[in-house]
Structure formats: C-alpha cells, structure tokens
Amino acid sequence: MDGFLLQVFSGLANGSIYAAVGLALVMIYQSTHHINFAQGEMATFSTFICWWLIDSGMSYWLAFFLTVGVAFIGGVVVQRVFIRPVERKPVLINVIVFVALLVIFNAMSGWIFDHTLKAFDSPFPVRSAVLPEYISGHQLGSLGVTLAVLLVIYLFFRFTPIGLAMRGAAQNPDSASLVGIRVTWMLALGWGLASAIGAVAGMMMAPIMFLDPNMMAGILLYGFAAALLGGIDNPWGAVAGGFIVGVLENLLGAYVIGSDLKLTVALVLIVGTLTLKPNGLFGQKVVTRV
Amino acid sequence: MNLLEVKNLSAWYGPTQALFNVNFHLSQGGITTILGANGAGKTTTLRSVCQTAKTSGDISFVGQSISGMSTDKIVRMGMAHVPDGRGTFTGLTVEENLKLGAYTRRDKDGVSEDIEKIYVRFPRLRERYSQQAGTLSGGEQQMLAISRALMLRPKLLLLDEPSFGLAPLIVQEIFEIMKSINQTDGVSMLLVEQNASLALNLADHAYLLETGKVVLSGPAEDIRADETIRRTYLGY
Numbered sequence: 001m002d003g004f005l006l007q008v009f010s011g012l013a014n015g016s017i018y019a020a021v022g023l024a025l026v027m028i029y030q031s032t033h034h035i036n037f038a039q040g041e042m043a044t045f046s047t048f049i050c051w052w053l054i055d056s057g058m059s060y061w062l063a064f065f066l067t068v069g070v071a072f073i074g075g076v077v078v079q080r081v082f083i084r085p086v087e088r089k090p091v092l093i094n095v096i097v098f099v100a101l102l103v104i105f106n107a108m109s110g111w112i113f114d115h116t117l118k119a120f121d122s123p124f125p126v127r128s129a130v131l132p133e134y135i136s137g138h139q140l141g142s143l144g145v146t147l148a149v150l151l152v153i154y155l156f157f158r159f160t161p162i163g164l165a166m167r168g169a170a171q172n173p174d175s176a177s178l179v180g181i182r183v184t185w186m187l188a189l190g191w192g193l194a195s196a197i198g199a200v201a202g203m204m205m206a207p208i209m210f211l212d213p214n215m216m217a218g219i220l221l222y223g224f225a226a227a228l229l230g231g232i233d234n235p236w237g238a239v240a241g242g243f244i245v246g247v248l249e250n251l252l253g254a255y256v257i258g259s260d261l262k263l264t265v266a267l268v269l270i271v272g273t274l275t276l277k278p279n280g281l282f283g284q285k286v287v288t289r290v
Numbered sequence: 291m292n293l294l295e296v297k298n299l300s301a302w303y304g305p306t307q308a309l310f311n312v313n314f315h316l317s318q319g320g321i322t323t324i325l326g327a328n329g330a331g332k333t334t335t336l337r338s339v340c341q342t343a344k345t346s347g348d349i350s351f352v353g354q355s356i357s358g359m360s361t362d363k364i365v366r367m368g369m370a371h372v373p374d375g376r377g378t379f380t381g382l383t384v385e386e387n388l389k390l391g392a393y394t395r396r397d398k399d400g401v402s403e404d405i406e407k408i409y410v411r412f413p414r415l416r417e418r419y420s421q422q423a424g425t426l427s428g429g430e431q432q433m434l435a436i437s438r439a440l441m442l443r444p445k446l447l448l449l450d451e452p453s454f455g456l457a458p459l460i461v462q463e464i465f466e467i468m469k470s471i472n473q474t475d476g477v478s479m480l481l482v483e484q485n486a487s488l489a490l491n492l493a494d495h496a497y498l499l500e501t502g503k504v505v506l507s508g509p510a511e512d513i514r515a516d517e518t519i520r521r522t523y524l525g526y
Contacts, residue, residue, distance in 0.1 A: 161393065168379050168390045175377040178340065179442065180365035180394035 005134050007250045013139035014208075014222075015246020016146035020201040021216075021223025022230065022238035023150065024194040029232050031170040031187045032083065034094045038101035039198050040220030042078070044213060045105045046071040046199035047206050048113045051120055060123040064203060068196045075195025079188040087184075109213035120206035142204035149200050150239055153193070157235075166190055218263055222249070225266040228273045231283020240282065245269060291353055293318045293446055293478050294339065299347035301331070301338045308334045309502045311347070316446070316495070321472055321479040323489040323510065325524065326499035332482040333374050335499070336448045339480065340364050340371045352445065366394050370439035374450040376431050378438065380424030384415055387423050387434055391441030401441070408437045411467060429460035436464070440471065447471075447479045453488060461485070465492055486524040490514045498523055 028036040046067050053063035082101060086093050124141030157163040169176040169186035176183050202216055209215050226245045230237025253262040279285050294316040301309040309331045316322045324332050337343035341361050349357050356364050379387050388408065392401040409416035412433045418426060423434055432452055439447055453461040469492060471477050483489035490496060490510045498506040506519060513519055
C-alpha cells in the first residue's frame with residue numbers, strides 16, 4: 001500500500017508538469033489550430049536561461065521570476081516574428097514553421113549552453129514537510145508551484161477583461177475585431193503566456209532530469225498526451241489529462257510494464273485517444289452546419 | 291455633416307470584384323436600408339464600411355476618412371457591426387458577450403448600467419445571463435448580437451439581415467426594438483435586409499443594389515409607394 005501511494009504521489013507531481021505543458025499546448029492550439037511542436041524546446045531554452053542566471057550568482061527565486069518574464073517576452077516575439085506572417089497560410093506551412101522553431105531552439109540551447117548534462121538544484125528542501133514518507137520535497141514544491149500557476153491562469157482568464165478578450169479573440173477572431181479587440185496582439189499575449197507556463201514546467205523538471213538541450217522532448221510527448229486525453233480544445237481538460245497521464249504512467253511503470261517502457265504509455269494514450277475518442281474525455285464535439 | 295459618406299466604393303474578394311463605384315450616405319440619427327437580391331453586394335457593403343473586406347474608394351465616418359484603417363480602430367470611433375450569422379461568442383456566456391461588447395469602454399459604472407438597460411429591454415437575456423451563448427435560440431442569439439453591439443454605445447449600428455432564419459413574431463419584436471433604439475438612444479443604423487417591406491417600413495432612406503451597383507435610391511416611402519419599383523425589384 002505504501003508503495004502504491006508513493007507511486008500515486010510522484011505521479012501527481014510529474015502530472016502537474018505534464019498538465020502545465022498540456023495547458024500551454026492547448027492555449028496555442030485554440031488560437032492557431034496547430035500543435036506547437038517547439039513548446040518543449042522553448043521551455044528548455046528558458047530553463048537554460050534560469051540555470052545561467054543562477055550560475056552567475058543570482059538567487060533561485062529571482063532567477064525564476066526573471067526567466068518567466070523573459071519567456072513571456074520571448075513567446076510574444078516568436079508569435080509576432082514567425083507565426084503572424086503565416087497565420088492564414090496552409091497547414092503544412094505552419095507545421096514546417098513549428099518544426100523549424102523546434103530545431104532552432106534546440107540548436108540554440110546546445111550552441112549557447114553546450115550539450116553537457118547540467119545539474120539543476122531544486123529550491124525546495126530534500127525532505128518534504130508533509131507526508132515525507134510518500135513525497136519528496138521537490139515533488140511537493142513543484143506540485144505547489146504548478147498548481148499556483150494554473151490557479152493564476154484560471155483567475156486571469158475568468159475574471160480580468162483582458163483574459164476575457166483573449167478568450168473571445170481565440171474563439172471568434174472576426175467578431176473580436178468587431179468589438180474593438182486587437183486580435184493579433186491577443187494571440188501574441190497567448191503565446192507569451194504559453195511560453196511562460198512552459199518555462200515554469202521546464203524549471204520544475206530540470207532538478208528531476210538533469211538539464212540538456214533535449215530535456216523536454218519526452219515531456220512534450222506526455223504533455224501532448226495530456227492535452228489530447230483531456231480534449232485539445234479544453235484547457236482544464238488538458239490539466240486533468242496531465243494528472244491522469246502522470247499517475248497512470250507511474251502506476252503502469254511500477255506494476256505492469258516496467259520503468260523502461262514508460263514513454264510508451266504516452267504514445268499509446270495518444271494513438272488510443274485519437275482512434276477511440278478523438279475529442280478527448282472533456283472535449284467538445286465540433287458540429288459544423290453545412 | 292453626414293455621419294457616413296461613401297464615395298466610389300469598390301470591393302474585391304480575391305480577384306473577383308463585388309462592388310462597383312457605390313455611392314451613398316447616411317445622415318445623423320437616420321436609418322438607411324440597403325436592399326437587393328442574393329449576391330447583389332449588400333453584405334459586402336457592410337464589410338467594406340468596417341474595413342473587413344478589401345476596398346478602394348473613400349469612406350468617411352463622423353467626418354474622418356476611415357479607408358484603410360484597421361477594423362478595431364473604426365470600432366473604437368463608434369461603429370458597431372452585427373454581422374451575418376450573428377457573430378456572437380458562442381462559447382462564452384451571455385453576460386461575457388455583453389462585457390466583451392464594452393471592451394473598448396473604461397467607464398465601469400456606465401457598463402453595468404448599460405447591461406442592466408439591456409436586461410430591461412430583453413428580459414430573456416437576463417434569464418439566460420450565465421448560459422453559453424451557443425445554447426440560445428436563434429431569436430435570442432440575434433437579440434444578444436444586437437445587445438452586444440449596443441454595449442459599445444455606438445453612433446452607427448450596421449445590421450446584416452437581422453430577420454434571417456427567425457420566426458415572423460420574433461422578427462416583429464426585434465424590429466420594434468430596433469425602432470425604439472433608434473428613437474430613444476439616437477443610434478443611426480445601416481440596415482441590410484432581404485425582407486424589403488419590413489426594412490422599408492423601418493428605414494427613412496433606401497438604396498437598391500443590383501450586382502454590385504446602386505440602381506436606385508430615395509426616401510423609403512417613395513420607394514415603398516412606387517409600384518413599378520416594388521414589382522420589378524422587390525417582388526412583393
């Protein structure tokens with residue numbers, strides 16, 4: 001029983017990171033109708049920035065918030081420079097731009113910060129203050145941080161005028177411009193937020209994995225599985241999907257398939273969801289009038 | 291000064307020209323209607339006025355040229371558009387739709403006051419304020435679309451076939467409300483309609499479009515009274 005709970009808690013801790021990546025993917029999907037393949041690499045690059053700031057003597061939390069800010073601005077810039085020109089272009093062109101961004105960010109991480117594995121210290125104590133037998137300090141801390149981020153994002157979209165405007169712009173850009181919303185800027189803000197959320201996920205992942213340019217490649221798959229499982233058009237579905245994927249992956253890894261095949265769980269979930277329930281658990285079926 | 295002055299307006303969809311040198315104007319406080327058959331260019335005219343279509347020619351609104359201006363800027367000058375297909379935010383609640391309509395306004399108290407006014411005018415929207423707009427009936431969605439446009443406190447309201455797909459009784463109700471909006475709030479309107487008799491009853495001025503050109507214009511009552519025009523162009 002203890003082992004089981006241990007797996008569940010560590011699944012929730014990982015799941016919170018998948019949830020954050022999944023949410024970032026959904027936010028961009030809602031405004032562009034494409035999957036941002038570069039989401040993971042953008043997060044890795046942000047994490048490198050955080051590592052560099054800490055390495056040059058900055059305190060962890062200062063570096064953390066600075067990185068979130070830089071990631072936000074970076075996301076806005078990426079949208080304005082790379083995505084906006086191809087907004088109305090065919091799907092294939094968009095996909096190629098996303099793949100190009102993936103390669104560019106991956107290469108920049110390696111070029112600027114080199115390919116050696118880097119240890120990234122957790123800001124949290126090793127021993128957890130609550131339930132120390134089931135959860136580590138970093139797991140509890142990263143769970144807390146990602147939940148806080150999700151809460152802030154929720155409150156932002158639910159209760160601020162600009163959050164409402166962003167939802168309107170993503171949902172119906174034509175009508176949004178008819179009420180005076182500057183749609184392209186709202187989409188850029190969405191990219192900034194998604195990039196910032198990704199950065200948080202990366203910074204929470206780095207102490208678990210070691211930091212290298214490919215750190216988030218696997219995590220992106222889990223995040224993608226989370227987003228699909230929850231329903232690619234439903235942000236809160238993606239969050240729920242993240243926790244489900246995290247726990248499922250851990251339990252299956254511990255009791256059924258062994259830890260080597262964990263990533264397979266994500267792939268099976270992706271293929272399974274797409275074939276059996278393409279709208280996901282909480283997604284909406286889109287019906288178009290002919 | 292005319293509220294809206296359109297000179298030599300042409301519009302294109304890709305390489306296809308949809309409007310040819312259209313001229314019209316709209317006086318302050320008036321209701322002008324644009325009539326015509328399917329494909330005559332009515333919707334395109336409205337889209338051109340708020341610059342969501344590719345156009346040439348000169349359009350001025352409240353005495354300022356708005357040709358080539360971005361749609362959101364024109365909206366900020368006080369032009370609200372209820373597009374065809376209603377253009378409500380179907381995934382948002384009724385109240386969120388109304389709040390988005392007031393996005394450009396900074397007077398919080400005025401906004402809540404206006405939402406209250408709208409609920410008085412459309413009691414059914416109050417009943418459904420927390421419901422997703424997509425779950426409303428067609429008539430309720432049209433009411434919401436008009437209300438959302440009114441939240442802007444517009445000087446000019448562009449309406450694209452408000453009667454489309456609605457039951458006759460609901461159409462009556464909506465046109466009554468449009469009349470009262472024009473008279474009590476002094477909102478000028480540019481109305482596009484297929485239902486010519488309905489539109490001519492409401493409007494004070496009418497233009498008739500045929501394949502992208504204005505073929506006739508005049509006071510609404512003259513056009514209503516002219517039997518030849520009525521038979522030839524309006525078919526009733």
